[in-house]
Amino acid sequence: MNRTPPVPAAIRPDVAHAAVEWLVTLQGSDADDATRAAWRRWLEHPEHARAWAHIEAVNARLRGVASPLASAMASAALAPPRSANRRQAVRALAVLFVGGGVGWMTREHTPLQGWLADAHTTVGEQRRLTLDDGTLVQLNTDTAIDIAFSATERRVILKRGEIEIETARDAAAAPRPFVVATQAATLQPLGTRFAVRHLPDAGWIGVTEGAVSVRPAEDTDAERIVMAGQATHFTSTRVEAPAPLSDAATAWTDGMLVAADMRLDAFLADVDRYRPGHLRCDPAIAGLRVSGTFPIADTDRILDALRGMLPVRIHFMTRYWTTVLPA
Numbered sequence: 001m002n003r004t005p006p007v008p009a010a011i012r013p014d015v016a017h018a019a020v021e022w023l024v025t026l027q028g029s030d031a032d033d034a035t036r037a038a039w040r041r042w043l044e045h046p047e048h049a050r051a052w053a054h055i056e057a058v059n060a061r062l063r064g065v066a067s068p069l070a071s072a073m074a075s076a077a078l079a080p081p082r083s084a085n086r087r088q089a090v091r092a093l094a095v096l097f098v099g100g101g102v103g104w105m106t107r108e109h110t111p112l113q114g115w116l117a118d119a120h121t122t123v124g125e126q127r128r129l130t131l132d133d134g135t136l137v138q139l140n141t142d143t144a145i146d147i148a149f150s151a152t153e154r155r156v157i158l159k160r161g162e163i164e165i166e167t168a169r170d171a172a173a174a175p176r177p178f179v180v181a182t183q184a185a186t187l188q189p190l191g192t193r194f195a196v197r198h199l200p201d202a203g204w205i206g207v208t209e210g211a212v213s214v215r216p217a218e219d220t221d222a223e224r225i226v227m228a229g230q231a232t233h234f235t236s237t238r239v240e241a242p243a244p245l246s247d248a249a250t251a252w253t254d255g256m257l258v259a260a261d262m263r264l265d266a267f268l269a270d271v272d273r274y275r276p277g278h279l280r281c282d283p284a285i286a287g288l289r290v291s292g293t294f295p296i297a298d299t300d301r302i303l304d305a306l307r308g309m310l311p312v313r314i315h316f317m318t319r320y321w322t323t324v325l326p327a
Contacts, residue, residue: 117159126252216237
């Protein structure tokens with residue numbers, strides 16, 4: 001598998017900006033021999049060559065792929081050379097190419113975990129499954145699971161994302177325990193309905209019915225039982241004390257986002273999980289509060305609603321790069 005070269009630590013922001021400007025210019029319809037000769041002279045500087053090698057490698061992976069970077073690149077190339085739109089697009093692309101863009105590309109457009117998983121969803125997609133034993137599994141946005149049923153165990157491995165499980169009684173002659181495994185812990189439901197979310201080096205569980213045993217991967221003695229109506233976070237070494245489970249935490253299973261006096265930046269981070277690309281909140285309005293119930297399936301509708309609720313405006317640089325700004 002091809003791997004994106006690491007970002008050279010010595011690349012200065014102004015050099016990255018210049019490299020993106022050259023890339024956009026060379027892809028434009030007005031690039032001529034004089035332009036290409038000037039680019040080759042610019043490329044003679046070692047630092048310029050390093051920046052160009054990195055950016056060209058990332059751009060090569062985008063060819064033929066619908067992505068935030070590819071969309072932004074197309075918008076920049078079509079804008080007039082000295083226009084404000086062109087300058088704005090180039091600034092954003094410089095950040096994307098040497099910063100967050102590779103991360104988005106890994107998460108959304110080369111989803112190796114999803115391709116190799118037994119079941120998965122893309123960003124913004126939800127899916128319901130019925131397993132061989134009758135257990136119901138709902139996958140939230142950007143989720144991947146493996147299903148490993150054997151003669152002695154029924155196991156679901158959560159590789160990324162979030163699921164809700166409603167376990168069924170095992171009809172096998174020798175009933176097999178049902179287990180959900182994450183990177184951080186093993187969860188064993190006791191005839192129940194519950195949701196699990198994969199987090200970096202951690203996880204979250206909310207139990208709607210029954211109870212679930214949570215056993216950290218590196219300290220099985222730290223096992224804790226989470227009862228119906230409770231939720232908690234866990235790591236590979238500990239399980240936090242359970243707290244009451246809020247309706248908002250599992251509203252996604254009904255296709256909704258629920259906010260109750262929530263900070264705008266936190267709310268938009270949640271919306272961002274269901275929206276391809278990047279949704280950014282201007283720090284000047286991050287502390288505004290949001291309350292309401294919103295449909296997950298239509299994030300544009302959510303943004304429209306925010307305009308009517310708060311003193312904000314929505315700026316779409318491309319369909320993959322959206323910023324919520326002060327009105």
